[in-house]
Amino acid sequence: MLYSRKLLHSPFAIRDKFFDLDFTLLFSILLLGIISIFAQYSSSGGQFDYHSKSHAVRFCVFFLFFLVVSFINIRFWNDYSLLIFGLLILLLVAVKFWGVQSQGSRRWINLFVFNLQPSELMKVGIILFLSNYYHKISSGDVNKFKYLFYPLLALIIPFMLVASQPDLGTALLILASGIVITWLSGVKWRIFAYLSGFLIVLAPVAISFLKPYQKSRILTFLNPDSDPLGAGYQIIQSKIAIGSGGLFGKGFLNGSQAYLNFLPEKHTDFIFTLYSEEFGFIGSAFMIFLYFMITFRITIIGNNTRSIFGKLYCYGFATAFFIYVAVNMSMVLGLLPIVGAPLPILSYGGSSMLAMMLGLGIVMSCNVYRNNAVG
């Protein structure tokens, strides 16, 4: 309530603030969203039905949400980051007990209107929390043992909770974004080296906890041709689809590979495959360019923001966003094992879309309130 008056300014102030939006970023997101609607339309077999329709509706709603978040003072996010993070942890715990089960994993919580996947929101939550944490402590304290304890907990707890759902892909992505922030804040190389050494020792134990299908995915990645009809099937089919798209692609709604139902998750993780087959190298390069522009603009906003919180958040989110895109694309291009990572904005999935739009909205808010001091 402390900020209720300052959070959203009078209409005049909003009009002034409007020109503080970063329009390059805004239009890149909008364009990507429009492309995503076409891609989803194609993935439902050229029908504006089921998930293509709900994807379009979601994008419109969440884009408005993004604009609203942009005008919320950055102080709000700084002050409430711990609360948000705590709430997300509680949600993840709730998922363990009351979560909705689907295809062997328990990832969603039923909110009656829709099923929420808290692990997706955690991708933003961990960045918020750690940015706030390192904003608060002084630069001399960063490497002290006492101040390493909380970040380490913040990295381990969400990771364990999400990995046990089981959702190794999302857990690793959350972990990666957290590590990026700690590293950016100046935690010494040495400490990372110790920890990774420790992890390598633990690796054999961890592998024994993996589900058989997760093990087979990693093995298949190492040698996809060993089992062309089993787990390697998806990688091979994805490569064939993308490769056969050629320079100009097969044209909108004409992708034969995708239509043949080779890709079981063509509207989620493999949406880029479908897009790339239909729009070819030109289309794919353009999409990579759009994603590049988004991360690039976020980094620039980070440069212009005065507060440490804003900087850490922007850099962290830019890197996390880059990681999501890079991991997804590497996965469908056969450079990484299939871990189940959606492509931001393009993939079908409400929680993922919500998380990305929230994250981008906070970035935009950093730009709008770039000259404000944060508590």
Added chain:
Amino acid sequence: MLSFNSSNIISKTKTIGRRMFLLNSFKAIVLIGVFGRLVSLQINESSKYKSLADKNRFRETKIAPPRGVIQDYFGNEIASNNKIYQLHIVPDSTPDIDALLFRLKNIINLSDRKLFLLKKQIAKKKSWDTTIISDNLTWPEFSRVNLFLHELQGAQPVVSIARFYTDDSSAHAVGYVSEISKKDLRKKKYLQNLNIEGVAIGKTGLESSLDEQMLGSPGYLRYEVNAYGKKIQQVATDNGLKGKTFRTTLDQSIQKISTEALKNVSGAICVMDIYNGDIVSMVSSPNFNPNSFVHGVSNKEWKGLIENRDKPMLNKAVSGLYPPGSTIKTLTALSALENDIVSPNLTVHCKGYIDFHEERYHCWKKKGHGVINMRTAIKKSCDVYFYEIARRLGVDRLSKTAKKFGLGQKVLTHFAEEKSGIVPSTKWKMQNIGKNWYIGETLHTGIGQGYFLSTPIQLCLMTAQLANGGFMIKPRILANNNDKTGNLQKYLDYKKTNPNDTSWQGKFSNFNVKPLFRNQENINFIKDAMFAASNEPGGTSYVSRHLSKKFMFAGKTGSSQVKRFTSAQREAETKQKDITYLERDHAWFVAFAPVKDPKYAISVLVEHGGSGSSAAAPIAKQVIKKVIERHEARTKQVAQQSSEDT
């Protein structure tokens, strides 16, 4: 927090900036890597992948899993699965699709119209999609196709399985399956990702409500094809998972008898176990052949069913709404007794009619019944007596009792088509018609006419709850293996073994049974009056009684008016059979049997049957005999089931 000096911020900013630069350089490398991979796949090796995509690709067809079976109480399959022969074609695999279709036209029976529709269907689909030419070939057709297969490239004879209903008697309860319509796809979420060619889904009855669980999960057939679309090798098959099998509480042999009993009339029969609520039989007549729908019903047959005066597609047992007529008199009497309005000894003089507020209300017997008490009034179904009772009772108290006994609400959970009926009250009329209640309407309501509407299953439940001593039961149509004896049975057993425990009234909550009465004597009185109506001379269903103690039942007849008698008709003493069919009264009969130690309740409805005693009671007599004969087998089945469980 504001105590941080600017040097702290500057040093932090420096570290962050330096490290971000490192991170960005790393990102640039990754970006180049991904981009390079894209170049290599889509430009350098594009031709390789293009030929891979064209020449040597995998195809997948989904296989519909066997649908779950619906069994009767004894495990006999009511809705089972049968082997069928189909013919599929894949346009991609044939050099000339028109020639193939022309050739097929001569081998199997394809009408010109069907051929036209098929061509349209094929044009709409992708060229590698399977189209079903015929989903139910006869054996000679199928063998002919196999004989000529060498000249029919692209045609695939397929042996599949489809729904088969062993007989028509349970057509309404079980429902039927048919192909998915656009409306189904929109309404039922679980179908949206199914995407199997030619799968049939449940449309009505249990087939519809249990559809999702009975569908099973689809399998697939993955195979490799060459440049010409010819199958090279099958690489993987997954037959999917068979849908869940359900055992119902129905008894197929009683279903058959019930159907037979209603053969020439339009109506419904419900039979219920009065202690655990098992629906032993539920039929509606006339019925239809559910097998006709599995492969698409012909236009002519469908039109015949829809335009039939007797509405064969309607499940009258749960969706047919009729005024309960005199069968409600049991509840009118009970309500008056329970509310201490009258005593059973109250006598009323019936002279054939009663004048009330300048209007005349007639008894069904023109000469009148003379001076009678309550027991005789129920036995002879005297209208005038119940006009008097209803007048004293008032409609709101009656409606409260009726609702308590299950009228005015849905009885089962598995039938989307079930209707809840109407139990009128002053409040109901205000809300639904917007007018005040007239006292004259109370009199009509007291004998089950007027706004009153109920379904056969509701009246069966009402009778069952009277017969079991006035305890609430929850009717069910799916057999529950774990439920060996219900709570009510446990309570009654306890009462039987501990006759001296007089505090049993307080044990209702211990046994989790819910009594519907204030004083059980009143229930027993009604039961005794029903006994009189069936087994004492002068009773309304005396003619249809069973002489043997084993089958002896107690029941109440009812005739519900469709159209009011005019005074001219009354004067002329017009017989029901002399008026037009659609204006004749509906005939009701509700009963429980055996009289001593009752076990089952039954309700019979005959649409436009005339009177309950002549049209409905003889049918009930026939069915009750079979139900009691089957009782032993049923208890054995319970014992067997529970021993299997342990």
